[in-house]
Amino acid sequence: MKTWRNASLAVTAAALLALTTACGQGEGDVSPRGQAVGNAAPAEGGYGSDGGYGAGSAGAGAGASKAAGQLAAWDSSELGKVLTDSEGFTLYRFDKDSAEPPKSNCDGDCAKAWPPVPAEEATAAAGTGAEVIGRVTRADGTEQLTVGGWPVYRYAEDSSPGEAKGQGVGGTWFAAAPDGKKATPDADGAADGTRAGTSGLSVRQDPELGEIVVDKRGMTVYRFKKDSAWPMKSACTGACLKKWPVVAPVSRNDVEGVTTKGFVTFDRPDGIRQQSIDCWPVYTFSGDEKPGDTNGQGVGGTWYAVTPDAKLAGSPK
Numbered sequence: 001m002k003t004w005r006n007a008s009l010a011v012t013a014a015a016l017l018a019l020t021t022a023c024g025q026g027e028g029d030v031s032p033r034g035q036a037v038g039n040a041a042p043a044e045g046g047y048g049s050d051g052g053y054g055a056g057s058a059g060a061g062a063g064a065s066k067a068a069g070q071l072a073a074w075d076s077s078e079l080g081k082v083l084t085d086s087e088g089f090t091l092y093r094f095d096k097d098s099a100e101p102p103k104s105n106c107d108g109d110c111a112k113a114w115p116p117v118p119a120e121e122a123t124a125a126a127g128t129g130a131e132v133i134g135r136v137t138r139a140d141g142t143e144q145l146t147v148g149g150w151p152v153y154r155y156a157e158d159s160s161p162g163e164a165k166g167q168g169v170g171g172t173w174f175a176a177a178p179d180g181k182k183a184t185p186d187a188d189g190a191a192d193g194t195r196a197g198t199s200g201l202s203v204r205q206d207p208e209l210g211e212i213v214v215d216k217r218g219m220t221v222y223r224f225k226k227d228s229a230w231p232m233k234s235a236c237t238g239a240c241l242k243k244w245p246v247v248a249p250v251s252r253n254d255v256e257g258v259t260t261k262g263f264v265t266f267d268r269p270d271g272i273r274q275q276s277i278d279c280w281p282v283y284t285f286s287g288d289e290k291p292g293d294t295n296g297q298g299v300g301g302t303w304y305a306v307t308p309d310a311k312l313a314g315s316p317k
Contacts, residue, residue, distance in 0.1 A: 067121035068145055068152075070245040070286060071133075073178045074216045079164060080185040081217070083125060083147065083176040086241070087272055088161025088248025091117060091152040093182065095172040099149030102136040106153065114153040114166070114173070119143035123242050125178040126219070127289045132179055148180020161248040161273075162200075200254035201247075201275075206294060209313040212305040213258050213277070215247055218291030219284045221277075223312055225302040229279035232266050236283065244283040244296070244303070246274035259309050278310035 069086030076082050083091045092114065096105045106114055119135035122145050134146040144151050155166030155173070166173050175183040201221065204214045213221040222244065226235035236244050249265045262279035274281050285296030285303070296303050297314060304312035 065118060068117050069121055070123045070242050071125040072245055073125050079175050079183040081177050082164060082183045083178050086245055089154055089158055090164045091176050092155055092166050092173050093150040093152060093176045097151050102146045102149050102151060104136060104138050104144055104151040107139055113156050115156060116144040117152050117154060119145045126286050128178045147176060150180045152176055200250035201258045203257035203308050209305055211308055212313050213308060215284060219288055220294050221247060221306050222283050222285055222296050222303050223280050223306050227281050232279050234268055234281045243286050246272055247282045247284060249273050250275050257308055277306060280310055282306060
């Protein structure tokens with residue numbers, strides 16, 4: 001019995017040491033569960049040689065039936081604002097579909113390469129109205145999400161958030177913008193002159209809060225006081241995530257001015273992967289409509305913008 005107990009304690013200590021290294025010392029982009037952060041190597045396979053469907057690897061990371069949840073957008077220097085699901089996977093539209101009336105023409109092998117996004121549990125991206133969200137009944141009787149009337153899809157070869165390997169495939173598949181149109185670059189930045197960040201996470205000087213962290217879209221990043229960093233735990237679940245979408249995993253190489261201490265991925269119990277800063281899970285706020293907004297600041301006395309060293313900006317002492 002004593003031998004078994006000593007062995008058990010040794011295993012526990014080793015596990016705690018591994019977690020401490022991953023969450024606190026900032027050694028590598030590794031989550032507490034050992035999953036790598038950032039983009040995977042490009043998948044093998046040719047594009048556009050099969051009627052515009054793509055390579056058709058149905059088992060890749062995007063998933064065939066997962067609900068989109070809180071839609072979001074990220075600013076791509078090449079594509080402009082790109083629509084994503086709650087985990088940061090790019091959503092696409094198909095030129096052979098129609099928006100008026102909504103109709104999907106991607107079935108069979110096409111739907112294996114381009115999994116249709118289910119209609120349920122989807123919320124419009126910040127800055128767009130709920131009216132852009134709709135649904136269309138597919139030939140097999142299932143309901144697919146539409147944005148601006150266009151059926152939307154994931155691409156089976158996008159294996160990590162932030163990838164857009166489906167862009168331009170077959171000359172018919174394109175990343176969608178938050179309003180359902182094709183994503184296009186905006187050389188002038190945001191309407192109010194506030195440009196989005198050029199990095200996955202960067203720093204903006206706020207006139208009231210000082211230096212705060214923003215995501216690639218230039219949207220304010222927040223922390224929740226009810227969360228904990230050790231053990232890493234999120235108290236924002238269910239309906240909370242619709243108001244406070246998680247920040248999807250960001251590569252350490254795509255960070256500017258923000259601490260990379262405890263910069264690891266939090267694998268949530270609900271299956272969503274979330275970025276952390278100094279081991280604190282971080283979020284954006286659905287009530288922020290444009291870069292520069294801080295409408296989530298102080299909400300409920302529990303939500304605060306994040307400083308570059310992962311502290312709560314403007315929080316009462």
